[in-house]
Amino acid sequence: MAAIKLILAIVQERDSRRLIDGLMEKEFQATVLASTGGFLREGNTTILIGVEDEQVDAVLQVIQQMCHSREQLISPLPPVVEPIDAFITYPVKVLVGGATVFVLNVDRMEKV
Numbered sequence: 001m002a003a004i005k006l007i008l009a010i011v012q013e014r015d016s017r018r019l020i021d022g023l024m025e026k027e028f029q030a031t032v033l034a035s036t037g038g039f040l041r042e043g044n045t046t047i048l049i050g051v052e053d054e055q056v057d058a059v060l061q062v063i064q065q066m067c068h069s070r071e072q073l074i075s076p077l078p079p080v081v082e083p084i085d086a087f088i089t090y091p092v093k094v095l096v097g098g099a100t101v102f103v104l105n106v107d108r109m110e111k112v
Helices: 013-025 053-066
Strands: 004-012 031-036 043-052 069-074 092-097 099-106
Touching (some): 004 013, 004 053, 013 053, 043 053
Antiparallel strands (some): 004 099, 031 043
16 A cells, blocks of 8 residues: 655635646645634635655645745734724735645545
C-alpha cells in the first residue's frame, strides 16, 4: 500500500475558487471547509486533499500557481480599553493571500 498524505491548505476566500478549479483540472479530489482567519478575521477556506506520497509535489505546485500574495489596506480595530473617540484609524498595508500548507502523514484512509 502506498503512503498517504493529507494536505491542509488554508487560503484566502478570494483564491479558493481558483484553487479548487485547478485541483479538479488535475483530477485531485478535495474537501472544502469555510474558516475564519485569526489576524484579519476575514473569510478563509481550508481545503483538505488526500493523496499518495508521490503526488504531494504536484498538489503543492497547483497551490503555488493559484494562490498569490498581495497587499491590502486595512483599518486597525480600536483598542478595547481606550475610548473610541480618541482612537484615529489609519489604513495599514498588510500582506494577504498566498496559502498556509500543512502536509501530514496518514495512517489509514478509506473511501466508503
